Amino acid sequence: MNDQAQTLRNMVLVQGEAAGQRPTRIVTVTSGKGGVGKSNFSLNFALALQQMGQRVLVFDADIGMANIDVLMGRNSSYSLYHLLKREKTIWEIVQEGPQGLEYIAGGSGFRDLLDLDQEQLDYFSEQIGKLHGHYDVILFDTGAGLSKETVRFITAAQETIVVTTPEPTSITDAYALIKMVHAMGEQAAFKLVVNRAVDRKEGKHTADKIGLVARQFLQTDIPMLGIVPDDSLVPKAVKKQVPFTIAAPDGSASRAIAQIARDFIHGAGASVAEPVEMGGVKGFLLRMFSRKI
């Protein structure tokens, strides 16, 4: 472990888990192919979890095209950029969206994240460390494909949700992403969400395809978290800049997201068995910065 990582380890261990704090689940949402519905999923999944009484933070970690705030019709004054520049504290960049959903807007900041100097890293880690115990779930919505930054998020998070559609190109790219992370020798707990399925059968079929090759060639299980149907109410809501679970709570996509949220909280694998110090925000920071990719 390098000096930087050691400093970080000491720092996060000192911060410790204050009495009564619930552990935070850190989840990265990603995909192989772009435009498969990651941002819509992240936002509406977060709202559904919040409906269940979970405290949720959505982190827009897409470098190229930050758009969580666009999907909510918001215009954020502050983003991660201001944190990295040490102009704002973490609580100043947490914005409030519809239904009081807390989020951190994306921007051009993330590219700098991997090249922070020691002082910036200390500030960033100290500030992010403050999120520990404050949320039940922190969701990172990443860009598509395997950028250095996305790999860092995937391997630092406890869980990674890979979104795919039933299209062959989307399936192939989802598998390629899983395979590459695997080939790098990185540990990652992948779960699959099939978006835009015509029906459950197609969704199941899509998940089975990926599951089968992963088992055969990577000796890894990729459990399916859920299926979201193709629903014309989704693009309608996107145009209105209202999250579809708010615009059309009884639509088929909204009902599917609610079911996925229930499974995520109550289903198998809902509690991540990890040594305490590796869990939550602290473990995330350690994994994020203790090695250079």
Ligand SMILES: Nc1ncnc2c1ncn2[C@@H]1O[C@H](COP(=O)(O)OP(=O)(O)OP(=O)(O)O)[C@@H](O)[C@H]1O
């Ligand atoms: N379940 C769905 N049913 C119908 N259309 C959908 C569904 N999910 C997403 N879409 C459509 O796909 C478009 C892209 O979605 P979104 O922006 O969430 O994808 P993304 O994976 O985040 O894209 P990027 O890779 O650019 O970040 C949306 O504007 C919407 O019209």
Ligand SMILES: [Mg+2]
């Ligand atoms: Mg997106």
